[in-house]
Structure formats: C-alpha cells, structure tokens
Amino acid sequence: MHRRSVVADDVLETTGEGPGSEMRANNRMPERAGQLEPARARRSGPPRAAPSPPVRGPDAILMLQRAVGNRAVADLLTGGATTQQGTWVQRVPTLRPEHARVRAHAVEQQRIWSVLFGTADPYRGASSVLVELGPGIDTPGVYGSTPGPRENRAVNDLNAAGSAAADALTGRAGTRFIKGHLLNSNLGGPGVSANLTPMTLQANAQYHVHVERPLKIALTQARRHAEFYERHADHWLGVEFTANVRGQKFPHGSAAERAVADHIDVFANWITKPKHGGETDFLSPAERDQLGLPDLPNGRFDPVTGGQLS
Numbered sequence: 574m575h576r577r578s579v580v581a582d583d584v585l586e587t588t589g590e591g592p593g594s595e596m597r598a599n600n601r602m603p604e605r606a607g608q609l610e611p612a613r614a615r616r617s618g619p620p621r622a623a624p625s626p627p628v629r630g631p632d633a634i635l636m637l638q639r640a641v642g643n644r645a646v647a648d649l650l651t652g653g654a655t656t657q658q659g660t661w662v663q664r665v666p667t668l669r670p671e672h673a674r675v676r677a678h679a680v681e682q683q684r685i686w687s688v689l690f691g692t693a694d695p696y697r698g699a700s701s702v703l704v705e706l707g708p709g710i711d712t713p714g715v716y717g718s719t720p721g722p723r724e725n726r727a728v729n730d731l732n733a734a735g736s737a738a739a740d741a742l743t744g745r746a747g748t749r750f751i752k753g754h755l756l757n758s759n760l761g762g763p764g765v766s767a768n769l770t771p772m773t774l775q776a777n778a779q780y781h782v783h784v785e786r787p788l789k790i791a792l793t794q795a796r797r798h799a800e801f802y803e804r805h806a807d808h809w810l811g812v813e814f815t816a817n818v819r820g821q822k823f824p825h826g827s828a829a830e831r832a833v834a835d836h837i838d839v840f841a842n843w844i845t846k847p848k849h850g851g852e853t854d855f856l857s858p859a860e861r862d863q864l865g866l867p868d869l870p871n872g873r874f875d876p877v878t879g880g881q882l883s
Contacts, residue, residue: 680799683707683809685761686846686853691817693767697832698725701817702755702768705844705853706788707809708795710760717758717768725752725769727832736830738823739773742877749774753876755816755837757785760792770818771833772876779879784839784870788814791843791869798864808845812869813853815840822877834876841869 684707691701722729731739731750739748753772756762772780795810820835843856843866856866872882 680796680809681709681712683709683799683811683846684712685710686811688756688761690767693765695724695766696726696828698727698752698766698770699755699768699818701815702762703813703815704756704761705811705813705846706760706792707811707846708792708799710792711789711796717754717756717760717762718764719758720752720754720764720769724764724766725771725832727829728752728769728771730827730829731771731833734827734829736823736826738826738830739833739877742822743773743775748877750833751777753777753780755818756814757781757788760785760788770837770876771829773879776874776876776879780874780876783882784874787867787870788812788841791841791867794866807849808847810856810864811844811846811853813840813842813844813855836881837874837876839870839872839874839882841871843869 686705686707688702688704691699693699728750736748736750739750740746750771750773752764752769753776754762754764755768755770758764762768791812795812798810799806815838817838818834819838821831822833822835823830843861844853845856846853856864870882874880874882
C-alpha cells in the first residue's frame with residue numbers, strides 16, 4: 574500500500590491509498606454528453622437505446638467510478654467499505670498543499686513557550702531563569718548568543734586577578750572562570766547578564782554533561798513523540814526548566830569572588846501543552862513512565878567544582 578499525508582487536527586496523518594489513484598485528482602463529475610442531461614433534453618431527443626444488461630461485482634464498482642468519480646462512489650458506500658466480491662473502495666480527503674506546508678512545520682513552531690529571567694546585575698550576573706521549552710527547540714535558526722565583554726563583568730576580574738580561594742577548592746593553580754549560561758545557548762539562552770553566572774571551566778563542562786545534554790536529549794524525544802509516536806495526541810510534549818542562583822561561595826573574598834554563587838538549584842519537569850491553545854501542565858510520574866520518558870536533571874550544582882546533582 575502506498576502512503577499519503579493528509580491534514581487533520583494540526584498534525585500530519587496518513588491514510589492508505591488503493592488502486593485507481595489517478596482518478597482522485599478529479600473529484601468533479603465528468604461532463605460527458607448525455608451522462609446527466611436535464612429531463613427536458615431527454616424527452617425532446619431521439620429515442621433512447623434499450624438499456625444494457627446490469628453489470629455486477631467489481632466491474633460495476635469500476636464503471637461507477639468512471640462515471641461519477643471515486644469520491645461519489647465512496648460516499649455511496651459510506652466511507653471505506655468492502656463489497657461482497659471483496660473490492661475495496663476508500664475515501665481519500667483532498668490535500669491542500671498550502672495547508673500541508675503549515676501543518677508539516679507545526680512542530681518546528683513549538684520552540685520557547687515562555688521564558689522569565691530574574692533580576693540581574695551587569696557585574697554579578699543572573700539570579701534565575703524559568704523557561705518552558707517545546708519540541709521544536711532544535712529547529713535550525715533557534716540559537717542564543719555568546720556572552721559579551723560587558724556582561725557579567727565579575728568574570729573578567731576573576732581571570733585578571735586570579736582567585737586563591739577557587740584554586741584551593743579546585744586543587745588547581747590559576748583556575749579559569751567563564752560566563753556560564755544558565756539556559757544553554759543552543760536552547761535559545763542569550764549571552765546577557767540575566768542568563769550568565771560565573772563558573773569554572775571544569776564546572777561548566779560538568780554542567781553541560783549533567784544538565785544541558787539531558788535537556789537536549791529530552792527535547793529530541795519530545796519531538797519524536799510529536800512526529801512519530803503520538804502524532805494524533807491533542808497536546809505537545811515539552812520540558813520546564815528552572816535554575817536559581819543561590820548564596821555566595823566566597824562571602825569574604827573580593828568583589829569578583831563574592832559574585833560566585835554557592836550553588837545553583839536546578840529543576841526540570843516534563844510538561845504538556847494543548848495543541849489548540851491553553852496552559853501547560855505537568856506530567857504525573859505514572860504518565861511519564863507510561864510514555865517511557867527519561868528522568869530530568871534535578872538537584873544542587875556547584876559552579877566551582879561541578880559537583881553534586883543527583
């Protein structure tokens with residue numbers, strides 16, 4: 574059986590397509606002479622020939638298709654039906670290409686459903702971020718940005734002056750800091766102070782492994798859920814992600830050292846969003862297990878050592 578995409582409820586569905594597909598492009602009744610002529614014309618015309626013997630079985634279905642079109646036959650047979658001889662006639666909805674293009678990209682339009690950044694300081698950096706990410710976030714063209722030189726300036730001073738306290742914690746001399754994204758740039762996180770906090774290089778690598786990469790894997794699975802597994806579902810699957818910057822790692826250090834957080838609280842949850850509008854909602858553990866969805870990062874993260882998080 575061939576497959577053909579048709580539009581229904583904002584997702585691409587498929588339906589079987591049987592023999593005679595060349596006839597489906599013409600759903601209007603053929604305008605052959607005398608086929609459905611008005612009664613007045615029939616009365617005034619020449620005598621009509623005697624009717625042919627009735628045709629039964631599959632040949633009758635084919636003749637009717639040629640006469641009035643496949644759709645009309647399907648209507649008479651109430652959608653898809655099987656005759657006594659086993660001939661299959663299936664109704665195939667008309668596909669409008671301009672609608673198909675919109676529906677085909679419906680998942681790609683589900684990117685960032687909402688985002689809220691907390692108060693920020695251009696020197697110290699961010700305080701928090703709360704974002705709802707949809708299954709289309711990995712669509713090409715959805716990018717954040719790299720940090721600018723005037724954002725989260727404490728990192729500039731940390732690298733210029735060094736931090737003996739940070740060296741003591743990391744066990745390395747000359748510990749380097751970076752302006753770490755709370756929300757990864759590949760997930761739309763901007764390189765501005767409201768989304769940046771001081772992290773060591775080694776901590777940032779661990780943040781990628783234990784926070785950012787699991788989020789990306791989860792959203793890839795959410796996209797597959799929308800495109801393959803649950804195409805007929807009435808909701809999109811996504812992830813809510815929260816990161817809160819807490820405390821001071823070096824409360825008695827320099828101004829730059831005091832800008833380093835004691836820890837970052839990370840929370841991530843599976844959410845759903847109705848396809849036809851409405852608020853997001855959390856998936857219950859039972860629903861998550863039923864769909865076979867992986868656990869998401871939750872816990873406390875150390876921006877200096879890269880430790881913790883369960």
